[in-house]
Amino acid sequence: MPCFAQREKEMPKHVHAEPVHDALLKRAAQCASLEGPEAATRVLLDPFPESAPPEKLFRAAVRTCLNARKAAAALPLFERLASNPGLRRRMAALEIEALVKAEDMAGAEAFLARARLWTPPVAAVEQWGIALACAQEEPDAAIVLLYRHLDRFGDDVAALLPVLQQVRHKEPLTDALILRYGDSLTDPRVMIAFAWGMWNGGRPSEALYWVERVLAAGVARPPLYMLAARAAMASGDAAKARRMLSVGLMSILPEDLVGNSLLALQEILLSEDNLLEFQRELLASGEFSFSRELRSALQLTGGEMEGIIERYLRDSAAPGFEFNAREFIFFCGACIETSRYDLVRAELVRIPPEAELDTHHLIRILRMPTVEETPATRAFVINRLRALRMVDEDTPSSLILGLSLADSSADRATFAQRCAAFLDQGYPAHELRLFLAEHGASIAASVPDPAVAERLRVHSATAMDVLSDPTSLSFVNSERHLCEIMHQRMIEAGGDTPKVSILAPVHRAADLPNLRDCIARQTWPDLEAVVVANGPLCGDPAVEAAMSGLATVKVLHHHGRRVGEFLNTAADAAEGAYMVRFDADDIYYDNYVTTAIRTMQSSNADMAGKSAVFFYSETFNRIFLARHARYFADARQLGYYGTGSTQCFRREVFEKIRFIEHIDRGEDYLFYTNAIQTGWKVFNLDPFNHLIIRRTDRSAHTWHAGDRALFPGALHCLGGPQNINRLATLSVPTPPIRLAHICGLSPETLRPANLTSPAHSPPAEVPLPRQTGRPSA
Structure with a gap:
């Protein structure tokens, strides 16, 4: 892309440089999401001489790597500035930040030693010196540096907040700061940092103490009232939570409440004993200038x-x-x-x-x-x-929008040409390719230009092949092997085998065979299942008939209509020390319960779930790994929660936090949220031994969104259902894995193929027909 550099030489900088830089930043942001941070840095820096990149673009390139948690990839960028000492000094704080985040402690110490010889000293560099001490788990040294920093650079603590943001998860340092320094420093900004640090650290009572100090100091901002309300609710003080929320509602603009504070509404107002009464009081009091949209949020x-x-x-x-x-x-x-x-x-x-x-x-x-x-x-x-x-450059979303809705020949030709040109560049564009796999042939048939129509047909016909990259299957195989090693070690470590209760609501007769199979194949030695028949199955003896022969199954019938009611009913009847949710239409492999419970025991977790999940899409007849997330890790640190169909928790958690019963969706998310915010340890499990089934008929699911909505976070396509048995660890799945009642595939098509496990020799290869197009009805 030398054209950008050439244009810079030919244009007056004050007139044209910024638009050119903005265009590069926009293109880099797109590359970062589609191809990764390395591609984005090339877009930002390659058009310019290595030693003289524009400062704005260089910062953006480094920040792209840091945001992608690839700090090591940012370090070589600073070598470009070796012959430009002025620019490198201006980048000093960014360079030491990259060194610390890349865990290059020796490099960070050497850099800090050089920087401390500079005159005048750079405050931002010294801040990262504090962060370096924290990263090296030396809280006393960090506190000494903190005192020195304030003595050297004055009482303005605005620059100190990034340091506190970096170290707030380090509980020993945070405690030491509060004990030895916090009470003597009354600046509200520092107290706010302490409040958020305690909240994010799962210590709501201490967060409430600090936020109340801030409010008492006269800083009455709506977000602080929301934090106080959430912390009070998590600390068990519902009356104070409602009072804080009421004050916040009176002081906040309605449009802001709808956007940024709906979480507080969900967490505080969603309890059966106070929601409807409190909500009616708010709406009927006449004291609030509620907009129509705010009333809708409250009712929602x-x-x-x-x-x-x-x-x-x-x-x-x-x-x-x-x-x-x-x-x-x-x-x-x-x-x-x-x-x-x-x-x-x-x-x-x-x-x-x-x-x-x-x-x-x-x-x-x-x-x-x-x-x-x-x-x-x-x-x-x-x-x-x-x-x-319209934006200057196409995106998958804008192309899908145009292709979906174009109703004239001219519009169709325009969007088809732009779509083909976009995909010709080789962008992965998962969501756009999946859209073409489903609708591309019909769109191409209505495009008047034969050449453009043919290009669109080619992209449509090859969409699933492009997404079904063999490296994806290789990646999943290697991940499965690593998870098998972890599972085997956890099992060999032993431990007690308490009773585990499966909680399984079911409302479709077609799901009964699959649910029975999933319960029957579990290898955990002390297991019971509580099946709650609801909807059309409530009162139907077919449920008991389907579960006959399973001695450890209790069947209950419930006339309610919300998942939270069914789960609470099942959990109340359960006897297990651990509880595991089953969705009746998902597939749970033989070792699902065993691996989940042993992982919880080995990590001393109170609750667990899978953020990374495999799911089979009937629409595309493919298996995908969606929402790929790091597993065997604390969910609080990762910042995301597992899916509802994979929730596992100890009985003590349920006794303190029940499922919300009066909402139609989101009871799983709120259960995770309440558990984390009240101090329970929530763990992220690996994705194996479980498969979510997504039917073409979206109304068959609680969440009606189309499968494409899952794909912005989907990284890997594993191919067709012949690979269904690759998702099991420790043993070959017990046949049959039933997909027949969903996609019309016979059990014979799904025999184990190409699967190796520590406990079994590889089964013989079975020739499988190539899966193309949509599944049969």
């Missing part, structure tokens, strides 16, 4: 879908109605939860022409079930898309 947290729908319909029909995009999204969500898809389509085309809708809103609307299926709604969104100022 309480599961009052009909109230949201009725109010929107009433307001939209009134004279002088002012359209609000976020309120409309709430309305659509309520309609989808109640399966009123026709109402979404009808109201969509009634949106006033002057209403403001940005690309984000259009993409969210498009992803709602059935919206793209009618000409009127398609025409509405494509017309709005034309009216927007």
Whole structure:
């Protein structure tokens, strides 16, 4: 890309440099998400001489590596500045940050020793000296440096906060800072750092102490009230939580509450004894200037879908109605939860022409079930898309939006050409390729230009082959081998074998054979299952008949309609010291319970779940590894939670934190959240021995979003269902693994193939037909 450097020489810098740099930053951000930080740094730095990169772009290149947790990749970049001492000195704080985060302690110490000879001293470099002492687990040295830093650079602690942000997870240092220094320093910014440090460290009572000190000092910001409310609730003081939240609600703008404080609403108001009463008091008091969208948020947290729908319909029909995009999204969500898809389509085309809708809103609307299926709604969104100022460069989302909705030959030709050109460059673009695998052939048939149509057909036909990269299967095989070693060691380490209870709600008769098989094949020696029949199966003797022969199964029948009710009912009836959730339509392999419980025991965890999960998509007839995340690690440090179908927890956790019963979705997320914030240790399990099944019929699932919504986090496609047995560790799965009732594949097609385990010799190879296209009905 020498053109950018040439353009810089030919243009006055103050006029043209910034737009060129902005274009490079935009392209680098796209490369970072599609190809990784190394590609992004090449985009930012290669157009310029090595020793004289623009300072803004060099910082962006280093920060890209740090944000991707590849600090070691940033270190060679600083060697470019060897002949540019002025620029390298300006980059000093960034360089030592990279050294510390790359765990190059010797290099960081040497760099710090040189930097301390500079005149005048650089405050930001000294801050990272404190962080270096923390990283070396030397809290006393860190405190000495902290005192020296404040003596040297004054009482302004704004520069100190990044250090506290870096070290707040180091509990010994945080405790020492608070004990020896915290009470003598009354600057609210430092107290806020302590409050967040305690909160993120799972110590809500201490977080509440510090945030109350900040509020008493006169810093009355809405986010602090929300933190105080959450910390009070996690500390067991519900009255104080509601009081803090009420004050925060009075002081915060409604639009801010909807966006940034919905978590506080969910965590504090979602308990059966206070939610509806408190919510009614808020809405009826007349003391708050609530907007329509805020009322929708409050009702959404309480599961009052009909109230949201009725109010929107009433307001939209009134004279002088002012359209609000976020309120409309709430309305659509309520309609989808109640399966009123026709109402979404009808109201969509009634949106006033002057209403403001940005690309984000259009993409969210498009992803709602059935919206793209009618000409009127398609025409509405494509017309709005034309009216927007389009970005300079295509993205997978904008191309999907255009291809989905284009209804004229000219539009189809334009978007097809742009899509083909985009994919010709070799971008992985998982979501776009999956879209083409599903819809590309029909789109190509309507493109008037034969050459463009053929290119689109080729990309559509090869989409799954591109995504089914053999390296993905090799990667998963190596990961499975490592996890087998870990599982084997945990089992060999021994330990007690307490009773484990499987909690299994079921509402479809077609899922009963699979659920029975999953329970029967488990290898844990002391196991029971509590099956809760609900929906159409409530009161049906077919459930008991399906579970006959399994001596350790209790069958209960429940007339409720929410998952939280079923799980609480099952857990109340369970006798196990550990509880494990089963989804009736997922596949749980032989050693699922064994590996989960042994992992929890070896890590001394109170709760566990899988953030990285395998799932089979009936739409694409492929198995994917989605939401790939580091496992065998503390969920608090990772920052994400497991899926609901993989939750495992000790009885003591359930006795303190029950599932929320009056919401239609999200009870799993809130259970994880409440466990972490009340101090339980939550662990992230590996993805093996479990497979999520996603049907083409989205209404068959609690979450109605299409499979493509899973793919921004999907890193690997494993190919067709013939690889289903590669997901097991320690032993070959007990046949049959049933997919017949979901995708029409016979058990014979799914015999173990190409699987090696420590406990079994490799089975004979079975020739398998190549899986192409969509599965049969």
